[in-house]
Structures are given as structure tokens and as C-alpha cells.
Amino acid sequence: MKFNRLYYKYVPVIAIDGPTASGKGTIAQLVAAQLGFHVLDSGALYRLVGLAVQRYQVNKNDVSALVSLIHSLHFSFQEGCVQLDGVDVSTGIRHETVSRLASAISVHAPVRRALLARQHAFRKPPGLVADGRDMGTIIFTDAVLKVFLTASAEDRAQRRYKQLIEQGFPAKIETILCDLLERDSSDINRASSPLKPALDARLLDTSVLSISEVVNRILVWYQKNDLHTDVTKNTFS
Ligand code: DC
Numbered sequence: 001m002k003f004n005r006l007y008y009k010y011v012p013v014i015a016i017d018g019p020t021a022s023g024k025g026t027i028a029q030l031v032a033a034q035l036g037f038h039v040l041d042s043g044a045l046y047r048l049v050g051l052a053v054q055r056y057q058v059n060k061n062d063v064s065a066l067v068s069l070i071h072s073l074h075f076s077f078q079e080g081c082v083q084l085d086g087v088d089v090s091t092g093i094r095h096e097t098v099s100r101l102a103s104a105i106s107v108h109a110p111v112r113r114a115l116l117a118r119q120h121a122f123r124k125p126p127g128l129v130a131d132g133r134d135m136g137t138i139i140f141t142d143a144v145l146k147v148f149l150t151a152s153a154e155d156r157a158q159r160r161y162k163q164l165i166e167q168g169f170p171a172k173i174e175t176i177l178c179d180l181l182e183r184d185s186s187d188i189n190r191a192s193s194p195l196k197p198a199l200d201a202r203l204l205d206t207s208v209l210s211i212s213e214v215v216n217r218i219l220v221w222y223q224k225n226d227l228h229t230d231v232t233k234n235t236f237s
Pocket residue numbers: 020021042043044046047099102103106131132133134135183187
């Protein structure tokens with residue numbers, strides 16, 4: 001179904017941004033489940049490109065090859081399962097090598113532009129919860145609610161360590177912390193869409209709040225904002 005621009009504009013978006021392992025993914029999923037909204041895990045898109053770079057042996061510094069690769073990618077996100085060219089890569093995209101490649105390719109402005117329409121396509125009724133680094137600042141600047149999550153690097157490294165061990169990947173806390181600080185620095189200092197809170201974002205420190213406290217706070221903010229429009233009342237073509 002093709003939406004007209006007006007219709008698209010009235011699909012509410014909640015943007016959740018923050019650094020690596022700040023809990024964005026889990027929180028976005030839980031908020032979306034409560035509201036019956038769609039989810040965009042934009043980091044997974046960058047990871048898919050990272051995985052494809054590895055799989056198809058594309059030079060991570062060859063920007064035009066990366067853009068062509070993005071235009072040729074066939075992927076799908078369904079019920080927590082991510083597929084690339086028909087293969088389930090939900091676990092593969094979480095590997096640390098892929099994380100590093102995702103971070104490396106994400107610094108190129110043409111790569112970010114090539115992923116723009118792919119991200120906008122997730123905005124569908126009744127609403128979207130989008131998580132990443134630039135959801136509130138670049139991709140969905142008209143989001144009805146923008147949240148920026150923070151947490152100390154040590155807490156985030158601990159979280160990522162637990163995640164990797166649970167998924168059966170070998171992991172070392174010191175390496176993870178080092179890697180995470182390197183990725184923070186690359187995300188914050190890149191020229192194109194650096195990681196930063198939108199001017200109208202609300203900040204939440206996930207080191208001092210439990211996941212359910214964070215989720216509840218976001219839901220209360222969303223409901224208090226009361227900006228939800230009943231999109232079914234708008235026309236579309
Ligand atoms: O959130 P994540 O760790 O899955 O993201 C993987 C990488 O993708 C991260 O190092 C930076 C990049 N990324 C980005 O540049 N912009 C986004 N909106 C999401 C992720």
C-alpha cells in the first residue's frame with residue numbers, strides 16, 4: 001500500500017537514541033509491544049550492511065561499492081528474525097566483527113543517505129518505535145517523542161558481555177569495554193549524523209533505572225504528550 005505524504009506524516013514515531021548497549025533495542029521492543037507499534041532497529045540495518053561487506057568481500061572504504069551493495073540488498077525483519085538474501089542472520093549480525101564493520105561503514109554520508117528510504121519505509125500505521133543514533137536528529141525529526149538513553153561505559157560493557165555469553169559467543173569484558181569506547185568515539189565524532197541528543201529529546205540514564213521503569217516512563221511521556229493521531233481517519237492512496 002502506498003501512503004500519501006500527509007498520511008505518512010500522521011503516523012506517530014517514538015525515537016529512542018543512545019550509545020552502544022544502552023538498552024535501546026530491548027526498550028524499543030517493549031514500548032512497541034505495549035502500543036502495538038512497529039519497530040525499527042536501525043543498528044540492525046547498519047549491521048546487515050556490515051555482514052554483507054564481510055560476506056561479499058566489499059572494501060569497507062569504497063563508498064560507491066558500499067552504496068551499490070545497499071541498493072542490491074534483499075532483507076526482511078519479521079518477528080525478531082532478520083534475513084539477508086533469504087538466510088536467517090539474526091545471530092550473525094550481533095557478532096563483534098560485524099559490529100566493527102557496521103561502525104566503520106556508518107561514518108560515510110552516502111551510506112547513511114542510501115539507508116534513509118529503507119528506514120522511512122518502516123513508518124506505518126498504527127505507529128513506529130525507532131531506535132538508533134540519529135532517529136530524533138535526522139531520520140524522524142518530527143517524532144512525537146524523542147528519548148536519549150545514557151549509561152556509563154562500564155555498565156554497558158557489562159550488559160554486552162552478558163548478552164554475548166548468553167548467545168554463546170566468546171567474550172572478554174576488557175576487550176568489550178575497549179571496543180565500546182572506540183565505537184562511542186567514532187559515533188560521537190563522525191561528521192555525518194553524529195550521536196547526540198536532539199534538542200527536544202528527553203534524557204534517561206539506564207544505569208539507575210530498571211528496564212520496566214524506563215519503559216513505563218516512556219509510555220507515560222507518550223500518553224501525556226497526547227499527540228497520537230488516529231491515522232485511520234486520514235485518507236491515503
Ligand atoms: O545499535 P547497534 O550497536 O546495533 O549499531 C551498530 C552500529 O551501527 C553502530 O556502531 C553505529 C551504527 N549506527 C548508526 O550509525 N546509526 C544508527 N542509527 C544506528 C546504528
